[in-house]
Amino acid sequence: AQSVTQLDSQVPVFEEAPVELRCNYSSSVSVYLFWYVQYPNQGLQLLLKYLSGSTLVESINGFEAEFNKSQTSFHLRKPSVHISDTAEYFCAVSLTGRRALTFGSGTRLQVQP
Amino acid sequence: GAVVSQHPSRVICKSGTSVKIECRSLDFQATTMFWYRQFPKKSLMLMATSNEGSKATYEQGVEKDKFLINHASLTLSTLTVTSAHPEDSSFYICSALADSTDTQYFGPGTRLTVL
Numbered sequence: 628a629q630s631v632t633q634l635d636s637q638v639p640v641f642e643e644a645p646v647e648l649r650c651n652y653s654s655s656v657s658v659y660l661f662w663y664v665q666y667p668n669q670g671l672q673l674l675l676k677y678l679s680g681s682t683l684v685e686s687i688n689g690f691e692a693e694f695n696k697s698q699t700s701f702h703l704r705k706p707s708v709h710i711s712d713t714a715e716y717f718c719a720v721s722l723t724g725r726r727a728l729t730f731g732s733g734t735r736l737q738v739q740p
Numbered sequence: 741g742a743v744v745s746q747h748p749s750r751v752i753c754k755s756g757t758s759v760k761i762e763c764r765s766l767d768f769q770a771t772t773m774f775w776y777r778q779f780p781k782k783s784l785m786l787m788a789t790s791n792e793g794s795k796a797t798y799e800q801g802v803e804k805d806k807f808l809i810n811h812a813s814l815t816l817s818t819l820t821v822t823s824a825h826p827e828d829s830s831f832y833i834c835s836a837l838a839d840s841t842d843t844q845y846f847g848p849g850t851r852l853t854v855l
Contacts, residue, residue, distance in 0.1 A: 663846070670746075670833055670848035671784075678842075717783065721844075727774050728835075728844060730783045 629654035629720050633731035641739050642710055648703040648734045650692075650718030658720040660701040661728065662692055665715040674716070677701065688712075713738045743767055744836050746847035753824055754855055761819045761850045763834030769814040770836035774844070775807075778831040790817045814839075824854040 663671040675686040682694040719728040776784040796809035808820040
């Protein structure tokens with residue numbers, strides 16, 4: 628079975644500072660990797676995903692994540708955060724695209740002015 | 741594109757009653773949908789996998805007779821919480837796996853409160 632670890636439950640950061648949210652996974656077979664964002668009182672929104680190909684994937688709002696197979700990581704980064712980035716971020720994996728997601732415990736990103 | 745709706749968004753019911761939650765993929769077909777439950781300040785836990793035209797597959801520890809799932813079409817899955825009790829109060833989230841892209845899209849969730 629696969630598992631996802633998000634070591635940081637909360638990450639406080641000042642506006643315009645860079646941020647990295649860590650995600651490590653465990654699986655004996657190849658996986659697909661995802662980052663989802665959940666704003667207060669809302670459902671999950673897909674931020675970015677890695678299925679195959681280039682190991683660096685980007686979102687439209689400035690986030691990027693890099694798949695590192697040797698370190699079994701998929702850390703999420705943004706060079707300069709905004710107040711509006713305050714949300715809960717979930718890393719997730721699936722064995723294939725047709726299976727359910729296994730989620731990490733989430734990281735609360737709190738951007739302060 | 742790729743919008744998933746859930747109805748209702750909030751529901752309050754009395755203990756012992758049943759509640760039906762609908763999950764619809766609005767602009768794509770989804771042979772497979774998933775139902776998750778999210779506890780306060782916790783991650784999402786998979787409850788069951790819903791496949792169009794067949795029986796749902798439940799995760800260990802989820803009572804299939806209590807959480808009835810029906811996936812009657814390629815755009816609709818329903819979750820019925822039967823004989824609800826206060827411990828069933830939670831945030832229920834569905835997702836639909838787009839047949840064309842193998843990507844899951846999530847609904848906005850349904851907040852169930854059982855009094």
